[in-house]
Amino acid sequence: MDSAPPSSYQGHRYPVEIISHYVWLYHRFPLSFREVEELMLQRGVLVSHETIRRWCAKFGQTYANGLRHRRLWPGDTWHLDEAFIKINGEPHYLWRVVDADGDVLDILVQNRRDTAAARCFFRRLLKKTRTVPRVVVTDRLRSYGAAHREVMPSVEHRSHKGLNNRAENSHQPTRQRERAMKGFRSTGGAQRFLAAFSGISPRFRPRRHLMTAPEYRAEMTVRFAIWDQVTGAAAVPTAA
Structure with missing residues (x-):
């Protein structure tokens, strides 16, 4: 299974979808831990930059490995x-x-x-x-x-x-x-x-110049779905 094991999230105050989103932000964009903290604070989520650092250290490589395992065989x-x-x-x-x-x-x-x-x-x-x-x-x-x-x-x-x-x-x-x-x-x-x-980062950098806007949005939707599967966020039940 490519998703992060549920046991790895035990003891964390925040749910997997919050943790995985912080890790994604830090690795996808040229942001510092403090900038990620500020960005999410604007959305009402309070997490210290030190906690974000620990999350990235603990889960970053696990997520990257999961994404690599989801790839097709590398080109020749x-x-x-x-x-x-x-x-x-x-x-x-x-x-x-x-x-x-x-x-x-x-x-x-x-x-x-x-x-x-x-x-x-x-x-x-x-x-x-x-x-x-x-x-x-x-x-x-x-x-x-x-x-x-x-x-x-x-x-x-x-x-x-x-x-x-x-x-x-x-x-x-x-x-x-x-x-x-x-x-x-x-x-x-x-x-x-x-x-x-x-x-992580290249998986969210498709060659956009070769795509139409609808094609780009469709491709990114697929990639976000794979991210949720790899991190385990896809298994989280949605509130009614």
Whole structure:
């Protein structure tokens, strides 16, 4: 079952539909915990920013995992890219892979950008997705080629900066959040947040420019229904 187990909500003062909505707001929009608190206060719901932080830490990854499990099998073309981020002023790299539909398959924060780091990411991908792509597309970073030959030599590797716009564009929402959060404080904290964020936020960012307004609303209705199923809010009886 993809929904969060009912036992995980035991002991919480607020019902699942409130908790899941706070977690959705924080991961979907570039808002701080205090801004989410203020936004919901205007609607008459009083929850402290510290409680919101705990809810996001406890449920964010669970919800993200549920959404990933609801996806169809990932496409056979994977786009990989790495982006520079700062954690407490120190340089780190955010490795990310998306499929041809733009769905984020995985992210990994590392402090290196060499062959060992690329190899680690490749192995993590194969283990997590339990599938092998037909094609991997990367930029011209030589570490990708060396890791590819070692970990997945049978997979076609296309190395060209112009082919990898899909992966590069997927970093933009992360940049927005990084600015809103005024940077990350620890490697572990960055990995935990970005893993949940990458599993939740893209699910509510369909390619709207390819849809008519009715198509967009219909698509979002489906995605909200899936969110309710994954979080367990769909099982909550509605008051008459």
